Amino acid sequence: MIYLLEDDDSIREFVVYTLNSQGMESRGFALPSAFWAAVAERVPSLALLDVMLPEEDGLSVLKKLRAAPATAKLPVIMLTARGTEFDKVLGLDAGADDYVAKPFGMLELLSRIRALLRRTEAEPQTLRCGTLAVDPAGHTVTAAGRAVVLTQKEFEVLCLLLKNRGQVLSRERLIEEVWGYAFTGESRTVDVHVRTLRQKLGEAGAYIETVRGYGYKIPLEKGETV
Secondary structure, rough: OOOEEEOHHHHHHHHHHHHHOOOOOEEEEEOOHHHHHHHHHOOOOOEEEEEEOOOOOOOHHHHHHHHOOOOOOOOOEEEOOOHHHHHHHHHHHHHOOOOOOOOHHHHHHHHHHHHHHHHOOOOOEEEEOOOEEEEHHHHEEEOOOEEEEHHHHHHHHHHHOOOOOOOEEEHHHHHHHHHOOOOOOOOOHHHHHHHHHHHHHHHHHHHOEEEOOEEEEOOOOOOOOO
């Protein structure tokens, strides 16, 4: 189930109609209060949030979703007419997994949704590095025995780095594999996510090394092989 919180009737109805026609069960809400009532009954598999809304803005809704245990890891895509880099970084810093500026094409939106949903499917093995342990299937992260709550994109970046330990992953590759679209030269999105990821991991954040001018890596420990 996909929830869309959008106060523009024409956009909301068109997006919901298109998603349903593509086999993606969805519901639309014009007001945050109606959205919250639906979330209380059933947590969706993904949420699409507009920023400019009555009652409370989309960033406020996003922050509340991230603060609640039941929705802390809910995949969220922001849909908004505010398409400047500052607005995108603001949304990503607040915990959004992706950001699509209006006007957008439905083919692109469908592609982004499918890519995000694919990346949220369970994976089998626990990934480890020092005091850091990540369970892709259970979607849990612990650092020095402490549970860490990450956004979906932060989680995916961390998993990709752990799966490729010892290798340097370029910003281009991270964008293409985690965000699901071609790199256009904009690396701010990756850098923001790595920065917040390091902060949340605490001392374990030091495992993520920056390779200047290229990307990031989590190195192998001494004597370890892949």
